[in-house]
């Protein structure tokens with residue numbers, strides 16, 4: 001059995017002068033939840049539309065289970081488009097059955113699947129309503145049901161969490177995790193980085209049409225600068241400021257957060273801390289995904305469609321002051 005992996009390989013796309021995708025490359029593995037993050041206009045939607053064949057790439061290839069994705073393979077993908085794609089005047093259940101049938105499901109199975117997903121996603125009571133009469137959040141639940149109703153082998157979801165209430169976020173998260181547990185590769189885009197950090201097995205950060213960092217959040221952290229959180233009550237302001245290879249990232253009360261450049265010795269910092277007061281805490285800090293994202297994007301992103309430079313997210317010179325010291 002071939003590896004059930006979705007591969008996006010060096011995909012390129014221009015809209016006139018605008019370079020939307022500039023060699024986009026990543027893969028989503030069997031049973032993996034992959035978070036696709038990037039600034040507005042970075043190329044996420046364009047990538048997803050190309051995977052689905054809604055849009056043609058100028059160059060590059062999308063493969064599923066080792067083979068170029070063709071029409072038949074695309075029918076096995078569950079897709080949630082950013083612009084949403086439901087017929088406003090059609091009843092919810094009829095719509096799901098219709099979509100399942102379009103994907104080749106027999107009528108009875110399509111009905112059973114529609115009912116099961118409406119129940120699972122908490123919208124069974126609205127099954128006979130027109131889609132346009134549902135709240136936006138409920139329309140989104142139905143949209144997810146539409147992506148799932150034909151029992152897809154791959155899930156590609158464009159901002160499935162935007163606009164959902166916390167309960168719906170939980171339901172959506174559970175459903176995506178269950179699909180992964182069944183072996184389905186799931187890729188979704190989102191600007192909700194805390195959610196992505198919590199939920200995803202791997203994350204890809206895209207800037208100006210290409211992947212600038214990908215891996216587990218811990219792997220992305222390992223690429224970056226080492227960070228130390230040190231608490232020294234009563235230390236004078238600026239006590240850690242002139243140490244070689246160290247940058248004070250934030251000060252919060254008695255706590256100072258210091259980034260260490262490669263080769264800098266954390267023991268220098270400890271000695272300095274001990275010289276200025278009692279050291280209550282001295283530990284490694286962990287940058288959040290939001291910080292990793294800002295760092296990767298700030299080193300890589302130019303104007304939309306204009307390449308500035310590329311990097312692996314290891315340059316933290318542009319990291320913001322916001323620091324998670326938890």
Ligand SMILES: Nc1ncnc2c1ncn2[C@@H]1O[C@H](COP(=O)(O)OP(=O)(O)OP(=O)(O)O)[C@@H](O)[C@H]1O
Pocket residue numbers: 015018019020038039040041042043044045046047082304305
């Ligand atoms: N139909 C189009 N015509 C011209 N340019 C387009 C078109 N669609 C997208 N673009 C451009 O391609 C680039 C990538 O856009 P895309 O929608 O893929 O980004 P995105 O990462 O999904 O952004 P967002 O997070 O805002 O949804 C942007 O510069 C955008 O302006």
